Amino acid sequence: MSDANLLLAVSGMLFALGLVGVVVRRNLLVMLMFLELMLNGVLLSLAVFTQLLGAEAGAVLMFLVFVVAAAEIAIAVPIVLLLVRAGRTLDPGSYAGLKG
């Protein structure tokens, strides 16, 4: 098994781990962390393919995604904080009433 395949397998496992975490855990903050884990899994595969194909644009894209992910977390964490302040819990199930 070559290095690239190993790295791609790690990336897949990271994504799956993150997915299972998001689905299984009942804590909003932890779910957000698992979301980041999924994202990192995807980005790792992106990095591998960039190296394999020698496409510089992939590297640039990676940084763009990092910026977007940072912005996303910067918005998501305050929202969670506001929710917790109102509902006194981190369990997303108790916020089901917020649906449209």
Add this chain to the structure above:
Amino acid sequence: MDGMLTLLVLLPLAGFLLNGLLGRRLGTGFVNVVGVGLPFLAFGVALWAWRTLEAGDGAPIVETVFTWAVVGEYSFEVAFYLDRLSAVMALIVTGVGALIHLYSIGYMKGDEGYARYFAYLNLFLFFMLLLVLGRSLLVLFVGWEGVGLASYLLIGFWFQDAAKARAGRKAFITNRVGDAGFLLGMFLVFTFAGTLEMDRINEAFAAGLIPVGVATAAGILLFIGATGKSAQIPLHVWLPDAMAGPTPVSALIHAATMVTAGVYLVARLSGVYLEAPAASTLIAVIGVLTAFLAATIALVQTDIKKVLAYSTISQLGFMFLALGVGAYGVAVFHLFTHAFFKAALFLGAGSVIHALNGEQDIRRMGGLARRIPWTFGTFAIATAAIAGLPPLAGFFSKDEILWFAIASGEGGALWLWALGSLTALLTALYMFRLLWLVFLGHSRMEPETERHVHESPVTMTSVLVVLAAFSVIAGWFALPQYLEPLLALPEVRFAWGGWHLLQVIFAVLLALLGLAGAAWLYRDGGRPADELWQRFRRLHRVLAGKYFVDEFYDRALQRPWRWVSDRVFLRLGDRLLIDGSLHGLAALARWSAAAFARVQSGSLHWYAWMTLFGLVAVLIWVWRYV
């Protein structure tokens, strides 16, 4: 002069716009000046146009206003065409029209819709002139529909009364039936003649290049249009109901001018009918039947205006009889004389109604001769004129019609003459009946009404006097001979000229017989007539019920139609198909929304699972198919 005919047509339109837009605000003085002044001005212009025409020895004056549309090689122009026929019509329309406008000042005094009334009346005059002066059938048709509109507006003038509004609708809808025939006839003529200009249509048909079948079909279709406008069987039912309008309107639109539009149409297109003997025969038969049946109905009507309405239908039938036997000039002659005496009769009836404060039932009249002498005198002259007593107007024109009904080489027949003569007798009978019951004998008025009987103002009586004078002298113009270069009279079948003299003597005898019969039957408030009717009670019921044509139409047409409208169009079409499909769509949207709404549970984990499923599904799909 250029623009003369355009000016003539536009004057009443200006009256309509001024009165319609400003009349209410500027008061009755303004309305009178505009609403009555402009028609008189138009009459002056019509006289001037007629003089110009005669100065050119009757050569037609054509005035093109603008090109309406150019389609391929055809161009449709709005053009006015003045020859002797349209000049006669324009003079009748503006002359009688102006007089009736003047009369209306007194009759409509104090009405809430005074300005609106004059605006409509001017609008009618505009469309009627468009109809009469249009060179193309298309322009004529615009005028044709326009006078229908004005008629509808004026019949339902007092539209707060549901019955009057309904009468207006009935007139409009009945005319639609005729107009369908008119339009089809127009298409047919255009297809074969390639033009809608009536002088060219006549030329094309006279050239004999168009098959007889086409001429017959076109003639019959156009005649269907004429039966609608001119209230002939089977479309006559609207005219008696049209009496719901103000009486001057009945005089102008439903007696003197608009209803004669059908006669004018057939006379104008005589070139077509000369090529279509079958259509002409149909016209003669319908005409004489209408004349006879309407006259029998007029015998028993008790509403003064209804008697006159049936009398109008009957006289129009006479005109169509003349048209049907090829005596077009004679039909126009009768149209001309009829315009005066029938207008005088209607306006006289209006004066009676005015005097009696709205009473229209002749059973509650009588003895009015001394109370309203001017009205009585003019009414009596007009009655004698329509009955055909010499030397009054109706005598000359009706005699010519009866003469050509038997003597014409183009469809004259003994039975047409016989039925026509019988109708002439009935005409004299029912008209003198009216005169006797309204003006002579003892008063049968209610005391309250009787106390207020008064002669009408001078604006009304002066008009009556002028019209009565014309009822005397109108027959002295030899109109058929004047129109001969345009509308040739048919050949006479009989070699010996003395037959005509015998016919004249016979017609006068008939009129006198009618007079004597009415004087005998309707003396004493009509008691001898009532006793006579007692013996023929069933016949009286049929006549008083107007042959139950309205009831027949109700059963045969309206009810099935209403059923179809209700079941097919309303319940099946509107409610089931249109509403149903829309409701179905709405229900589908609601149902699917309810199904999908379950997906949005608010549970974050559920969303995540769904994302996962979706992702897996997409991956599988990509692996398998891409």
